Amino acid sequence: MPSEFIKEVADVFAKDGPLSKVTANYTPRPSQIEFATSVAEALEQGKTLVAEAGTGTGKTFAYLVPALLKDQKVLISTAGKTLQDQLFTKDIPALLKALGMGCRVALLKGRSNYICKQRLEHALQEDSYVAKSREEVVHLHRIKKFAGQSVTGERGDIINVPENSGIWPEVTSTGENCLGANCDHYNDCFVMQAREKAKEAQLLVINHHLFLADISLKDNQITDFLPEFDL
Numbered sequence: 001m002p003s004e005f006i007k008e009v010a011d012v013f014a015k016d017g018p019l020s021k022v023t024a025n026y027t028p029r030p031s032q033i034e035f036a037t038s039v040a041e042a043l044e045q046g047k048t049l050v051a052e053a054g055t056g057t058g059k060t061f062a063y064l065v066p067a068l069l070k071d072q073k074v075l076i077s078t079a080g081k082t083l084q085d086q087l088f089t090k091d092i093p094a095l096l097k098a099l100g101m102g103c104r105v106a107l108l109k110g111r112s113n114y115i116c117k118q119r120l121e122h123a124l125q126e127d128s129y130v131a132k133s134r135e136e137v138v139h140l141h142r143i144k145k146f147a148g149q150s151v152t153g154e155r156g157d158i159i160n161v162p163e164n165s166g167i168w169p170e171v172t173s174t175g176e177n178c179l180g181a182n183c184d185h186y187n188d189c190f191v192m193q194a195r196e197k198a199k200e201a202q203l204l205v206i207n208h209h210l211f212l213a214d215i216s217l218k219d220n221q222i223t224d225f226l227p228e229f230d231l
């Protein structure tokens with residue numbers, strides 16, 4: 001006998017359910033419903049579930065629906081940053097709209113994905129030393145302009161500086177060169193702000209790289225940086 005929670009999850013995927021209101025030509029897919037109710041059952045019973053489904057089977061919504069309806073703190077880890085961004089900017093907002101729900105959702109990446117204001121400031125003062133070419137000087141000044149306008153300081157949002165530009169290590173931080181609480185920019189630091197939002201989130205989207213780094217820190221008895229989650 002399915003529980004109320006499992007029925008609630010299955011109803012989202014019904015022919016006239018919430019998903020049908022926001023999806024053109026919506027047709028229920030039995031494999032998607034089976035996936036979603038299996039996830040719901042595992043969450044409800046505190047079990048581990050290993051599930052696999054091919055591209056196009058609707059597995060993203062199949063795990064997101066029970067995760068959101070469970071009303072607990074949920075951590076989702078993706079294989080790469082592209083999927084992480086897609087969940088955060090597209091799938092989760094679409095699903096929240098369909099379900100008529102609000103939820104504090106946050107995205108967290110490794111620190112090298114955020115501009116470090118302190119290192120950027122230093123690089124701008126010393127641009128003839130840190131930039132190895134005229135092109136990198138141009139990149140540096142584009143990053144400066146972006147950092148002044150961006151809310152998150154995420155380097156992936158800059159479209160006119162290539163991912164492989166040699167300037168990036170000069171304007172992002174590592175655990176070793178970050179000044180932490182001694183930094184003049186600590187209170188408006190992009191990395192610290194992203195971590196604060198992650199702590200407050202009900203649903204946090206990370207990637208496996210960060211997830212495993214956190215486990216490794218815990219294994220080495222070093223303070224972990226990911227907050228505690230229920231699921």
Ligand code: SF4
Pocket residue numbers: 116117118119173177178179180181183184185186189190191192
């Ligand atoms: S706190 Fe660390 S990461 Fe943030 S601006 Fe300062 S040095 Fe950079």
